[in-house]
Amino acid sequence: MPPVSSPFPHTQPVELSKCYRLLNHGPTVLVSAAHGERRNVMAAAWSMPLDFAPPKVAVVIDKNTLTRSLVEASGGFALHVPCKAQADIVLAVGSATGREVDKFERLGLRSTDGRRVDAPLIEGCVGWMECRLVPEPHVQQAYDLFIAEVVAAWADERAFGQGRWHEELPDALRTLHYVAGGRFFAIGEGLDARSAL
């Protein structure tokens, strides 16, 4: 992969062989997409890694969303790992529809273009994955499930480095894990396990 500039300050590329680690602990994500002049971003609690190499992800994108029509038209999207400082934004982009509101404008979201996929990357997150759709029309239609290959990944070096989330980090940069009704958990303390076998 030729070098490309990092999208934001404090941001470093994540090796593709390690990018599943951005999602491995189950954070709530943002999904952005663009097509032509339109762009949108939504929240998704339902996403997961699907493979290591090439890295793949799976995410549920409801039929009613503008994001879905943009993903289907453009063949790509960006997954973002937002942090505690962004909880109000995550709730807002998960509550409003881009068919009625320009969420970027209304929320003052700063973004830059994806380096490899036509999808906006939103500033202030702690992880980003640019994803190319692996078309699976049956699972998209039957389960609202989208499978994609990760073609570029980035992380805020204050939160993630050497292929791992840092455990000592500013509280505002902890990842979010959605409960319901506007309530989240932040990720907590690390612990070591020793195999009992």
Place this chain on the structure above:
Amino acid sequence: MPPVSSPFPHTQPVELSKCYRLLNHGPTVLVSAAHGERRNVMAAAWSMPLDFAPPKVAVVIDKNTLTRSLVEASGGFALHVPCKAQADIVLAVGSATGREVDKFERLGLRSTDGRRVDAPLIEGCVGWMECRLVPEPHVQQAYDLFIAEVVAAWADERAFGQGRWHEELPDALRTLHYVAGGRFFAIGEGLDARSAL
């Protein structure tokens, strides 16, 4: 659904309409399955809810696992949400293969039979979902991805009730979120978001 007895002390049924909440915040899970005289359990960091009603889940189960052959033979499995007190067990069942070791015996795992699916339920977890496979041979083969309907769900009432994880609970009952190399995060503190729109 006719009443059936709860599998363990402190355990209550979870309404099926709310059972996605057991997985919504992204915990690492255990997957158990049985067929004939054989049974097994493995760990999986890659699972997520897939639908509300009827509730569905998706989980990645590698081709090399004994659990997978049991799931394919029996058409069902149980997802468990383990807790901090079980971290060593989660690592152990995620490291050893049931083709070589009877993990139940070696680890002294206490279990009971699933109420609706032929899969063991392991004591000491904080959530359980009994799942019937929705056969999708192509996605199973191409992505190791298994889709299932949840037909019964249970939770430890000290950790989950009224359709939500408790935020004040014994530390040992916090859910686990896998990082890598035997390291987990425990879930942390709750926070309220207010939509910025």
